[in-house]
Amino acid sequence: MDNLFSYEGKRCLFAGCFSGMGEAAARVVQSLGGEIVAADIKKPSSFEYERYLEVDLSDPAAIEQMVAETAGAGPIDRLFYCAGLPGGRFTNVEVMMVNFVGLRHTIETAIPHMPGNGAVVSISSSAGMAYMMNLDKITPLLETVGFDQARAWVEDNAKHDWMDGYAFSKMCVIAYTMRRAPGLTTDTGIRLNCTSPGPTDTPMMPAFVEQAGAAFMDAYPKPVGRNSTSEEQGWPLAFLNSDAASYVSGENLYTDGAGAAGLSTGTLKVELPVGD
Ligand SMILES: NC(=O)c1ccc[n+]([C@@H]2O[C@H](COP(=O)([O-])OP(=O)(O)OC[C@H]3O[C@@H](n4cnc5c(N)ncnc54)[C@H](O)[C@@H]3O)[C@@H](O)[C@H]2O)c1
Numbered sequence: 001m002d003n004l005f006s007y008e009g010k011r012c013l014f015a016g017c018f019s020g021m022g023e024a025a026a027r028v029v030q031s032l033g034g035e036i037v038a039a040d041i042k043k044p045s046s047f048e049y050e051r052y053l054e055v056d057l058s059d060p061a062a063i064e065q066m067v068a069e070t071a072g073a074g075p076i077d078r079l080f081y082c083a084g085l086p087g088g089r090f091t092n093v094e095v096m097m098v099n100f101v102g103l104r105h106t107i108e109t110a111i112p113h114m115p116g117n118g119a120v121v122s123i124s125s126s127a128g129m130a131y132m133m134n135l136d137k138i139t140p141l142l143e144t145v146g147f148d149q150a151r152a153w154v155e156d157n158a159k160h161d162w163m164d165g166y167a168f169s170k171m172c173v174i175a176y177t178m179r180r181a182p183g184l185t186t187d188t189g190i191r192l193n194c195t196s197p198g199p200t201d202t203p204m205m206p207a208f209v210e211q212a213g214a215a216f217m218d219a220y221p222k223p224v225g226r227n228s229t230s231e232e233q234g235w236p237l238a239f240l241n242s243d244a245a246s247y248v249s250g251e252n253l254y255t256d257g258a259g260a261a262g263l264s265t266g267t268l269k270v271e272l273p274v275g276d
Pocket residue numbers: 015016017018019020021022039040041042055056057058082083084085086098099123124125126196197198199200201202203204205
């Protein structure tokens with residue numbers, strides 16, 4: 001039987017792989033035989049790559065150059081968008097640019113260069129769980145065309161209290177994945193999925209603690225009893241973009257140890273303190 005988890009012969013573009021989940025996913029994919037094109041604002045050092053492209057994923061021209069350079073040297077069999085910014089230290093607009101607008105632009109720019117059995121995975125968050133209750137706010141952004149229209153929409157709406165940057169960006173990633181995948185998969189064969197991790201020990205975690213408070217992060221639902229590791233997020237990302245997931249598209253996979261399951265069914269009841 002073929003090993004459908006194998007990445008032998010697959011060229012994979014990683015947008016956001018200097019640290020955390022993207023770095024872990026790249027190491028997993030490399031261990032499964034994949035060839036890595038590494039793109040990030042910082043140069044990774046913990047795995048080997050065919051090439052490194054320095055890119056600011058909030059800059060549309062840089063995104064287009066990254067995709068053109070990657071596609072100019074071979075196929076983009078798989079795309080992993082793992083870059084992200086936390087709230088707090090960054091403005092709502094900065095967070096939205098990297099977490100959603102740049103993500104969508106990267107995916108849409110790469111799609112024409114991907115083969116019919118291609119696949120794309122990105123990272124949302126369990127913080128985006130309330131996307132269904134906010135579709136009235138999310139949909140107008142999803143209906144913008146191109147980076148500049150999306151950026152203008154974000155700038156116009158950045159002051160609303162519902163636009164907290166981080167959680168809203170993650171709701172947008174889930175809604176975009178679910179709305180875009182059916183047509184994309186029908187038209188091209190390319191699959192589109194995302195994961196929604198719970199709290200994970202990566203270099204981003206201190207920013208969450210600083211922003212929300214240690215008490216909030218401690219009380220955040222974690223049925224496994226601890227935060228996840230980057231590797232525990234890297235493997236599900238690798239699965240979704242592997243041939244083993246050939247019938248999986250339009251999926252938002254909660255990789256949060258049953259936190260979202262418990263909250264959405266009322267079997268987990270938590271009171272989250274605000275700040276410390
Ligand atoms: N850590 C958590 O608890 C947690 C939980 C749920 C979701 N997430 C999401 O997981 C994803 C990965 O984050 P992480 O936790 O691994 O943190 P991380 O900070 O280790 O990784 C973020 C990566 O994005 C890159 N990046 C940031 N801005 C960029 C830009 N403008 N251009 C290019 N690259 C840029 C960074 O260099 C880094 O490699 C993010 O989308 C984050 O929101 C994190």
